[in-house]
Amino acid sequence: xxxxxxxxxxxxxxxxxxxxxxxxxxxxxxxxxxxxxxxxxxxxxxxxxxxxxxxxxxxxxxxxxxxxxxxxxxxxxxxxxxxxxxxxxxxxxxxxxxxxxxxxxxxxxxxxxxxxxxxxxxxxxxxxxxxxxxxxxxxxxxxxxxxxxxxxxxxxxxxxxxxxxxxxxxxxxxxxxxxx
Numbered sequence: 001x002x003x004x005x006x007x008x009x010x011x012x013x014x015x016x017x018x019x020x021x022x023x024x025x026x027x028x029x030x031x032x033x034x035x036x037x038x039x040x041x042x043x044x045x046x047x048x049x050x051x052x053x054x055x056x057x058x059x060x061x062x063x064x065x066x067x068x069x070x071x072x073x074x075x076x077x078x079x080x081x082x083x084x085x086x087x088x089x090x091x092x093x094x095x096x097x098x099x100x101x102x103x104x105x106x107x108x109x110x111x112x113x114x115x116x117x118x119x120x121x122x123x124x125x126x127x128x129x130x131x132x133x134x135x136x137x138x139x140x141x142x143x144x145x146x147x148x149x150x151x152x153x154x155x156x157x158x159x160x161x162x163x164x165x166x167x168x169x170x171x172x173x174x175x176x177x178x179x180x
Contacts, residue, residue: 003047004113010047014040019096023089028072035065 014037021033038061045054111117124141132140142150 002113006047007044007113010040010044023092028069031065031068031072035061038064 017033017037017040021030021037024030024033038057042054042057042061045051045057124137124145128137128140129135132144134140134144
């Protein structure tokens with residue numbers, strides 16, 4: 001079976017898992033369902049021969065699910081939402097089906113799998129060494145062409161780490177009997 005077929009099946013599984021997560025009334029089950037979506041993405045990375053991305057996705061997804069489950073256990077609540085009328089669920093399923101049918105021409109207009117359009121990247125291949133002076137094209141793209149994007153990503157990671165440290169510091173102060 002060609003790789004495209006496997007990818008389409010996994011992507012369909014991921015879409016279905018996302019819909020199931022939205023429709024579940026139990027929050028714990030929804031967290032597990034979203035975790036399955038992330039693991040499906042990691043499998044897609046493996047099929048596309050990107051083991052580095054797959055490994056990062058596996059680690060982040062597993063840690064995220066574990067952290068969410070631990071946080072749910074800490075609250076001692078299962079948070080079940082009330083059931084909605086069946087007619088509303090049928091409307092949602094119909095809407096999703098129509099959206100997928102509407103997106104079909106977009107998917108059919110994509111280039112064949114494994115034959116990407118190289119309109120933008122051909123410029124980088126041709127001019128990257130002369131414009132940047134870097135013999136490594138990947139380094140040239142990250143540090144010269146996309147430097148602001150890379151800086152933004154570093155800032156997001158830095159702010160996230162500071163936020164987590166702040167949350168843990170407040171929790172530690174609150175749990176040890178000291179005032180906040």
